[in-house]
Structure formats: structure tokens, C-alpha cells
Amino acid sequence: MKSHYAIEVVNLTKMYTPRGKPSVHALKGISFTVEPGAIFGLLGPNGAGKSTTIKILTTLTPPTSGRAVVNGFDCLHQPLETRRSLAVVLQQNAFELYLTVLGNLRTYARFHHIPRKEADRRITEVLDQFGLYDERYTHAIDLSGGMRRRLQVAKAFLSGKPVIFLDEATTGLDPINRRTTLSAIREQASKGSTIVLTTHLLDEAEDLCDRLVIVDHGNIIAEGDLHEIKRLGVPAYTLNLIFRNVSPQTLQFLKAQNPLHFKHNDTAADITLQRSHQQILDIIGELDRHHDLVHFEVHTADLEDVFIDLLSRQKEEPV
């Protein structure tokens, strides 16, 4: 029976056994599902198993055990059908160095069996979308790093496949290129593509992803939408404080709260604290009564704080 999920991973394990070295247990039995049309984030520190998961789902490497299904096709037993359903932007750069931008896109279209007229239409679209039109006759080897990365993403979006994997697609991009790429990801998802992305930029995951999974040492340590993930961490709040004057006593008081982050100047301070909301209100009350507080704003912790907290706890209590 075909799964209704775009991606289904069940007890996936992967063991690498390099010659002459100890085995590496890259994945230790992870399971998750991705709904069709969702933007799904796979987060984790370096070496967590994110890229291994992507490699298994894109049929680059077989799993040691478990099941990985993409668009209803088993990655191990139906690799060709699986590959027909997906496009991928790999973590490393990947382009035809000695072909032009247009040559890269045309070759890619041929490999994905896109008819010529349709390919030309889509190529024009992605050239515009990724700001590559003026560089269409430039050889890939002569492009800047950011342009090359954009070309890679443009190829994946050219394919029109139902599932797209982006393995750190915005790494190395400047803010403008990054924004272009993120907009393109949103647009592609709005057309119905399921997008799985890995990223180290947690603000990007926070901005884009419908659901997230946090992986560490081959295990899933958190799964859910953004709010569910944030609730898993110890509550944390960021206070933006404005004073008439930040006195040494005020500084001492704030530092004594053991903040996660703290920065200040003569009249302002930003501080992130892991406290309950009542405790936060108490601290603000104290600042207002005794420390010349003029204005304050309170924000819940961002994903990065939760991420670091979860990983720290994982180190203390490993799965």
C-alpha cells in the first residue's frame, strides 16, 4: 500500500566501516514522516547524521537497516523510481565546471527527461528567479561561489520534482543571494513541492520550516513544529531593556541572573534568561523599581537557544 506521506523513514540505521578504522554508527534508528507540500527541516550539529539521512533518501547510499520511502517508493528496492521523484542540492558544490550556466541547465533538463520546449520555458524562469540571466553564457568555472550555489539550487527547482532535498543550500551565500534562495524555496513549496532542508542557520529553519527534526549523534532528540520544539527547551526569554543610565549596580544585577546571552551599552541591555514567565516579570519589576528602567520588550527564545539547550541536555543525558 502506497504511503500517503511524501517521505517516510522507519528505524533507519547506517553504519560505516572504513578500512582499518573503527565503525561509525551514523544513524541509530531514526523515524520521521513528512507530509506532502511541507517544508521540513533536518537540524543538528556537525556529524549528527543529517547528510547521511539525505544520502539514503536520495539513493546515494543504502541504509544498514530500516526503511526509507520517498513519494511512495522504497529507496533501497526501488532506487530508479525514487530518483524519478526527487531533485537534490548536495552539500558540496556540484556543477558542470566547463559548461556555461545555460549548458548546465540544459544538460540537467535532459537528464530529467524534460521535453525541449518545456525545458526552455523553465530555464528562462529559473534564470530570472535566481538572477542568473545575465550570466547565462558564463562558464560555471568563472562564476563566483555564490553564483555557483545559486546555479545548483536553480537546477533543482528546474526539475519540478515533487520532492526536493536541499543540503545546506544557502551555505556561503551573501545576504542578498540567501534571501533570493529562501524566497525561491517558499515559492517552490507553494507550488506543492515537498522540501527537505538541512541548515546550520537556525533563523532560516525558524523562518521556513513547517516541521523540524533535531538529530544528534544519529538519534532524533526533538521533533515537531516550531512551537512544539520550543516547548521542549527550558523556557527562555530575551529582554530588550532601555535605561536612563546603565549603572554598575544594574550591570551587577543583570550578570547575577546567569544569562545565556548578554550585551549592553550606556543606556540599553539585551539579555536572554532561562526562567519561567513569572520570574521574568519579577525581574522586570525589580529593574523598574530600583534600576531606572525606561522601556522593555520581552521575546520568547529563538530556535538557536532551544537547539543549544537540547544539545547540552543530550550531552548530559544521552539517548
Added chain:
Amino acid sequence: MKSIPAVVYREYLLRTTSLTWLFFDLFMPLIYLLIFGIGFDRALSEGIMMEGQLIPYNEFFLGGILAMTSFGIGMNTSYGFFMDRDNGIFYEHLTYPMTRGEFLLGKVLFNCVIATVAAIIALGLGSWILGISLSVAHLPLVFVGIIIGTAGWFFFLMIFALRIRRNDMYNTIINLLYFIMLFASSLFYPLDLLPSWLTTAALINPVTWQADFLRYFTIGVGDLPQIMLQSVYFLIFLAVSFYAGTVIIRKIA
């Protein structure tokens, strides 16, 4: 099978739009033929003694040039493979909607086509400029030898491109292979002129098997029973290289 044309198209775009590739694929062996060959032809003005007859060096050398063409194209493709791995596009290719078999077939098909074109140029120039008289009735077999030879070299040299990760190591090994395999063979000279240890090494060298075959069917000189036996050896070499290459590519990522 519909991915094979895409692979061929990609190889065509890369190899025919670059002067560097075109030079090494099509013209490098001709430089050997037209410069090295002419020089040695003059130096060995009486010719080379083979199978009891004196033949001009150029005629002897043509068969070797055709073998060099095959080997050279295999080497160029191996280098292309290595560069593709190095710049990441090879791994992206493995995620495309095609089987590993289609991928390899497309590459080997392109290689065989370009080797055939290079052979036609070499045979044409050899006949026209150097006055080499060819055994026309056997030319189809020459092209069979070129195609099978090119396929064999493709799979053999591909193994090094897929197994070696370091650029310096790859370049060293491939250049060593080029030198040893081409010079410890019957490509440049008859084996009976060589010391026994070198003759032995040359007899177990697939370049010799291919060069002897091509030499016999271009100018009709050689030991036919020995050549037939060597052809079987080459087919075994092709089969083993094919098997090893396909196993490696399946495990590559």
C-alpha cells in the same frame, strides 16, 4: 534506456566544446604518428623486420597509434571522472533518474564514437600523407578492435578515477600507467627486439594485445593464431574491468 542520450549529450557538450579535450582526444596520437613516426621512419630507413618481412616503420607504427588512441581516450575519460568526483557533479549524477548501467553505457558509447572518429582521422592521414597501404577488406575489424579496446580501457581506467581520492596520487598513478603500459608493449617496436624480461612484461600487457590486433588488420602483418589468443585475453580483461568498475560505482557514495 532513455537516459543514455542525455549522458552522451553531456559528454559531447563537454568534450567537443573544449579545445583541450579535442586536442587530447583526437590529435595527440596524430602528433606521435606525424612527428615521432616520421622521425623513426627516417632513422630506420630500411624498415622493421616482422614475420620475416621488412616493413616501413610508419606502417608498423599505425597499429600502435590506433591502440594509443583507444588508451588515450580511456585515460581522458578517467581524468574527467576524477574531476567530476572532485567537483561534486559525479555524486549529483548518481541522484539523477537513471540506472548506474545507463550512466556507464552512455559514457562508453560516447568514448567509442570519438575513438572511431579519431581512428578514421588517423587511418586517413596515415594513408594520404604517409602513403601507408591499408588492408581495406579488414577495416571493419579494425573498428571492432577500436571499439572493444576503447570500452576495455574505459572500464579499466575508470577504476582508478573512482578509487583514488587525491589529485597528486591520481596524476602520479595515471602517468605511470601511461608510460609503462605504452612503452612496455608492442606499440612502438616489435617485441623480439626487446630483452626477455621486457618481452614478458609486454606479452601480458593489454596494449600489446590490442596493438597487435590492429596492426594485423590494418597492414596484414602478424602472427594470426597468437593475435586471436590475445583477443580472447583482451575480452577477459574487458569483462573483469567491467565487473570491477560496476561494483565500485555501486559502492561509491
